[in-house]
Amino acid sequence: MFQIRVHGRGGQGVVTAAEMLSVAAFEEGRHAQAFPSFGSERTGAPVVAFCRISDKEIRSREPVIQPDAVIIQDATLLHQIDVFAGLKPGGFVLLNSQRNLHELGLAELLNGRRPERFCTLPATELSLKHVGRPIPNVSLLAGFAALSGTIKLASVILAINEKFKGKVAQDNIAAAEEAYLLVGQMMKEFTDAQTD
Amino acid sequence: MLKQIEGSKAVAEAIGLCRPEVICAYPISPQTHIVEALGEMVKSGALTPCEFINVESEFAAMSVAIGASAAGARAYTATASQGLLFMAEAVYNASGLGLPIVMTVANRAIGAPINIWNDHSDSLSQRDSGWMQLFAETNQEAVDLHIQAFRLAEELSMPIMVCMDGFILTHAFERVDMPAQQQVDAYLPPFEPRQVLDPAEPVSIGAMVGPEAFMEVRYLAHAKQMQALERIPQLAAEFKQQFGRDSGGLVRSYCIEDADTVIIAMGSILGTIKDTVDEMRAQGHKIGVLGIISYRPFPLEQVRAALGNCRRFLVLEKSLAVGMGGIVATDVRMAVTGAGLKGFTAIAGLGGRPILKSSLHALFRKAQLEDLPPVTFLDLDWEVVNKQLARERTTRRSGPVAENILYDKGIVSAKFG
Amino acid sequence: MGFQPVKFYQTGTFTVGNRLLTPDERSLQSDEGRSNSINSGHRACQGCGEALGARYAIDAAVAGSGGQLIAANATGCLEVFSTPYPESSWQLPWIHSLFGNTAAVATGIAAAMKVKGKTDIRVVAQGGDGGTTDIGFGCLSGMFERNDDVLYICYDNQGYMNTGVQRSSATPPAARTATTMTVGSAPGNVFGQGKNVPEIAMAHGIPYVATATVADLRDLEYKVRKAMTLHGARYIHIFVPCPLGWGTASNDTIRMARLAKESGTFPVFEAEYGEVTGVLKIRHQLPVEDYLRPQKRFAHLFGEHPHTETIARLQLMADRNIRKYGLLNVNNATSDDAIFDARPPLLNPLPEGEEVKERPREFHITGREN
Numbered sequence: 001m002f003q004i005r006v007h008g009r010g011g012q013g014v015v016t017a018a019e020m021l022s023v024a025a026f027e028e029g030r031h032a033q034a035f036p037s038f039g040s041e042r043t044g045a046p047v048v049a050f051c052r053i054s055d056k057e058i059r060s061r062e063p064v065i066q067p068d069a070v071i072i073q074d075a076t077l078l079h080q081i082d083v084f085a086g087l088k089p090g091g092f093v094l095l096n097s098q099r100n101l102h103e104l105g106l107a108e109l110l111n112g113r114r115p116e117r118f119c120t121l122p123a124t125e126l127s128l129k130h131v132g133r134p135i136p137n138v139s140l141l142a143g144f145a146a147l148s149g150t151i152k153l154a155s156v157i158l159a160i161n162e163k164f165k166g167k168v169a170q171d172n173i174a175a176a177e178e179a180y181l182l183v184g185q186m187m188k189e190f191t192d193a194q195t196d
Numbered sequence: 197m198l199k200q201i202e203g204s205k206a207v208a209e210a211i212g213l214c215r216p217e218v219i220c221a222y223p224i225s226p227q228t229h230i231v232e233a234l235g236e237m238v239k240s241g242a243l244t245p246c247e248f249i250n251v252e253s254e255f256a257a258m259s260v261a262i263g264a265s266a267a268g269a270r271a272y273t274a275t276a277s278q279g280l281l282f283m284a285e286a287v288y289n290a291s292g293l294g295l296p297i298v299m300t301v302a303n304r305a306i307g308a309p310i311n312i313w314n315d316h317s318d319s320l321s322q323r324d325s326g327w328m329q330l331f332a333e334t335n336q337e338a339v340d341l342h343i344q345a346f347r348l349a350e351e352l353s354m355p356i357m358v359c360m361d362g363f364i365l366t367h368a369f370e371r372v373d374m375p376a377q378q379q380v381d382a383y384l385p386p387f388e389p390r391q392v393l394d395p396a397e398p399v400s401i402g403a404m405v406g407p408e409a410f411m412e413v414r415y416l417a418h419a420k421q422m423q424a425l426e427r428i429p430q431l432a433a434e435f436k437q438q439f440g441r442d443s444g445g446l447v448r449s450y451c452i453e454d455a456d457t458v459i460i461a462m463g464s465i466l467g468t469i470k471d472t473v474d475e476m477r478a479q480g481h482k483i484g485v486l487g488i489i490s491y492r493p494f495p496l497e498q499v500r501a502a503l504g505n506c507r508r509f510l511v512l513e514k515s516l517a518v519g520m521g522g523i524v525a526t527d528v529r530m531a532v533t534g535a536g537l538k539g540f541t542a543i544a545g546l547g548g549r550p551i552l553k554s555s556l557h558a559l560f561r562k563a564q565l566e567d568l569p570p571v572t573f574l575d576l577d578w579e580v581v582n583k584q585l586a587r588e589r590t591t592r593r594s595g596p597v598a599e600n601i602l603y604d605k606g607i608v609s610a611k612f613g
Numbered sequence: 614m615g616f617q618p619v620k621f622y623q624t625g626t627f628t629v630g631n632r633l634l635t636p637d638e639r640s641l642q643s644d645e646g647r648s649n650s651i652n653s654g655h656r657a658c659q660g661c662g663e664a665l666g667a668r669y670a671i672d673a674a675v676a677g678s679g680g681q682l683i684a685a686n687a688t689g690c691l692e693v694f695s696t697p698y699p700e701s702s703w704q705l706p707w708i709h710s711l712f713g714n715t716a717a718v719a720t721g722i723a724a725a726m727k728v729k730g731k732t733d734i735r736v737v738a739q740g741g742d743g744g745t746t747d748i749g750f751g752c753l754s755g756m757f758e759r760n761d762d763v764l765y766i767c768y769d770n771q772g773y774m775n776t777g778v779q780r781s782s783a784t785p786p787a788a789r790t791a792t793t794m795t796v797g798s799a800p801g802n803v804f805g806q807g808k809n810v811p812e813i814a815m816a817h818g819i820p821y822v823a824t825a826t827v828a829d830l831r832d833l834e835y836k837v838r839k840a841m842t843l844h845g846a847r848y849i850h851i852f853v854p855c856p857l858g859w860g861t862a863s864n865d866t867i868r869m870a871r872l873a874k875e876s877g878t879f880p881v882f883e884a885e886y887g888e889v890t891g892v893l894k895i896r897h898q899l900p901v902e903d904y905l906r907p908q909k910r911f912a913h914l915f916g917e918h919p920h921t922e923t924i925a926r927l928q929l930m931a932d933r934n935i936r937k938y939g940l941l942n943v944n945n946a947t948s949d950d951a952i953f954d955a956r957p958p959l960l961n962p963l964p965e966g967e968e969v970k971e972r973p974r975e976f977h978i979t980g981r982e983n
Contacts, residue, residue, distance in 0.1 A: 208923065217728045217729070218725055219726045220724075247724040247725075247727055247728045247729045249759065250759070251720075251755060252751060252752070252754065252758070253752075253755070255714060255717070256714065256751070256755050259710060259718050259720075259721065260717045260718070260721035260724065261721060262710050262714070262718055263718035263719060263720060263722050263723075263725070264719075264722065264725040265721070265725075266708050267683065267721065267722040267725035269725035271721070285713075286710070288711050289711050318910075393706035393708055395680060395705065398703065398705050398707070400696055400703045400706075401706075401708040401709070402709035403696035403701055403709050404692075404693060408698070409699070457721035543943045556915060612980070
């Protein structure tokens with residue numbers, strides 16, 4: 001079973017992110033469960049959503065305590081919440097930010113972890129560019145696909161088409177594709193740097 | 197057809213397939229998505245003929261359902277928590293009148309303190325109202341139980357609550373096999389009322405009944421639930437034939453045959469329990485699970501039979517009989533009277549407190565070793581509790597309890613697990 | 614609907630008296646073929662205003678629906694005295710659910726009829742003032758707001774009579790009830806804001822609102838018949854004295870109602886979409902005191918030390934009604950013709966040449982003092 005935790009703030013589409021992730025996995029014929037951990041509606045409040053992906057029926061309903069991946073939609077949460085709590089040693093981290101981990105002063109997070117599994121992505125900017133709205137979730141999903149290989153980009157696109165229609169869907173797909181390329185590129189650069 | 201869909205949406209689609217004629221509901225978390233989805237289906241014309249009524253309170257919601265059902269229409273509503281209490285008078289009225297209304301209860305804690313998260317206190321507060329109560333373990337089962345519910349309610353002329361854990365199920369996206377309209381039509385015929393308001397054949401419904409006949413009327417309601425004990429497994433079996441899967445029934449056991457310790461629970465927590473039990477079985481522990489699906493009527497015989505071979509049981513429930521202990525536990529104990537079993541109660545998950553597998557491991561282990569008091573509160577923060585008790589001992593004006601505890605626990609939003 | 618025909622002794626003098634009128638002018642109650650929806654044998658008190666009002670109202674509603682009527686009833690006197698186990702007086706389909714939900718239950722019935730395409734079957738909801746103005750207020754407002762196709766009839770005897778005469782929001786100021794006792798410096802009910810439910814109904818903008826009284830039963834029949842020609846939310850508020858609760862003689866019920874009307878205490882009017890379209894004029898204005906005196910519930914205002922100030926305040930309230938609704942003629946004339954002339958013009962008048970045939974003529978009762 002692969003467990004993902006998505007952190008963000010109300011209004012950023014955190015819950016939708018987890019849901020679309022589960023839909024993407026479903027499109028690949030896998031079992032998936034997505035659920036939120038929030039309260040009454042309030043924009044700006046910290047929100048967490050969980051997603052589990054498995055090839056068997058998923059029965060457990062507990063929150064994801066030991067995620068295999070963490071997606072952080074809002075970098076300001078880093079000072080407020082322990083978003084990395086329970087992250088497995090080889091876990092993936094995708095952070096929505098224009099700056100990289102060193103620039104954010106988070107280099108020590110890489111201690112004892114696999115650095116090629118940490119990535120930052122300017123998802124809000126991508127969304128503004130393609131969709132015209134600062135909702136980073138779709139870009140982050142596509143970035144996650146590239147980072148972890150857990151889901152395919154094509155599945156993310158299927159999930160986008162299920163959720164959105166017309167031009168909005170097209171624009172989101174464009175954002176997703178660019179995000180996927182960007183992360184893929186960063187991974188390549190990293191691997192190249194390693195082998196140099 | 198397989199879908200990856202939100203629980204509420206799945207339930208709404210299932211209700212739609214059951215061809216309801218009057219839907220009336222009042223918004224309350226976490227049921228809102230169900231009714232919104234149904235409202236859209238009616239407004240768009242996808243669900244027709246159907247009247248969707250935006251009522252001004254839950255009391256009105258149940259009352260409109262009563263009028264509609266008494267006039268011969270298949271009526272549906274949904275609520276939770278405070279809303280269920282607000283309509284309590286009408287809840288009793290509906291069952292007293294024998295109207296086959298189906299209601300989804302998106303189980304949620306009852307305040308004060310106000311809490312929107314899941315536990316079973318709401319529907320259990322109405323356990324003696326005469327309504328049947330079925331508890332869904334998964335969203336698939338929630339879909340299936342609603343279909344069975346309409347059939348059961350209309351056959352017996354008795355209203356029924358289909359209970360599904362608020363947020364945990366209602367707001368979870370998971371895989372659901374949505375039946376086809378023909379399948380549902382074959383299973384659920386049109387509503388044929390036992391009594392109906394019809395100018396062609398006038399009847400008076402709801403007249404006063406005095407001491408001369410009240411006991412008999414109430415006995416007959418009880419008798420109907422006794423009938424339900426037989427019909428529920430039969431309808432579940434018929435469902436399996438038609439739809440090809442196990443859903444519903446009175447109880448569902450898991451790894452119980454050679455278990456010396458049995459964990460008993462209702463609703464979605466059964467999934468987490470089964471995962472825990474699998475892991476413990478891998479370590480050689482003889483532990484099993486009994487899920488109760490039909491809470492009312494309570495399957496006394498089936499529970500007793502299921503616990504026939506074990507030495508001890510632990511009832512894990514999301515409900516509390518304040519001043520006494522467990523609610524479900526009390527019913528279970530009645531089932532095993534005289535069987536000489538050791539029983540424990542664990543109150544867990546109240547107000548949506550997450551129930552962790554790690555906590556369950558520890559709890560179940562203790563149960564096996566019989567190293568538990570009769571009633572345990574799982575993962576209780578004793579430090580905070582004792583602090584408040586000390587506060588109350590030393591100061592008369594100790595302040596609101598809930599606020600004190602929140603203050604002690606720190607910023608709530610920082611926690612998620 | 615298979616109704617039992619009413620025996621001549623039940624309609625008696627009405628039938629005889631009405632034979633002089635053209636058929637369309639006769640009252641429904643005088644007709645042996647009336648539905649008799651609330652059959653005799655119920656357990657109402659002697660002189661019960663509600664039983665009288667309900668009989669007229671429901672028969673008129675049944676007639677107005679071509680015999681296709683379903684009734685929802687609140688808990689209260691009417692429900693209790695009409696269905697003493699194991700009997701029922703009702704000859705039409707009838708449901709009693711709870712005290713406060715009658716409007717909602719009626720909404721549900723109307724919805725069921727709509728969904729089943731039974732557009733000819735109509736729905737009436739009925740309750741006392743307690744079940745309407747207090748505990749049933751929320752559901753009533755909801756039904757109004759949605760404009761559900763329900764005629765709601767409130768039988769206002771100004772208190773919770775069935776449970777032993779307790780105060781409701783319809784209880785008039787200064788009245789004695791079991792919970793507004795005649796002790797202390799301000800005996801009886803307080804002078805509050807009052808709750809004018811007909812006006813509140815009008816504020817919802819519903820198609821038809823009317824007040825009626827058992828002092829003018831023909832007018833009551835007319836209003837119910839009229840309401841049944843309309844669709845959407847409709848409200849009729851009927852003044853029904855309660856001899857037991859008010860401490861009046863059981864043969865004085867209609868007289869009490871007339872005193873209330875003629876003193877201006879109970880204005881009788883009708884309204885459409887929130888605007889008053891017609892009033893029943895006061896024929897011989899009487900001081901409020903004449904209305905209060907015969908009622909034991911106001912007895913504490915009289916005697917050795919009469920509460921003149923309280924009585925004056927009650928008079929002021931009546932005067933305000935008279936002013937507000939135009940209950941007296943312009944010149945204070947009291948001729949029959951003046952009653953019709955002074956009516957404000959209808960907002961939605963009938964096309965030229967058509968008349969509302971239903972409107973009964975007023976009769977001038979001679980001889981008796983009111």
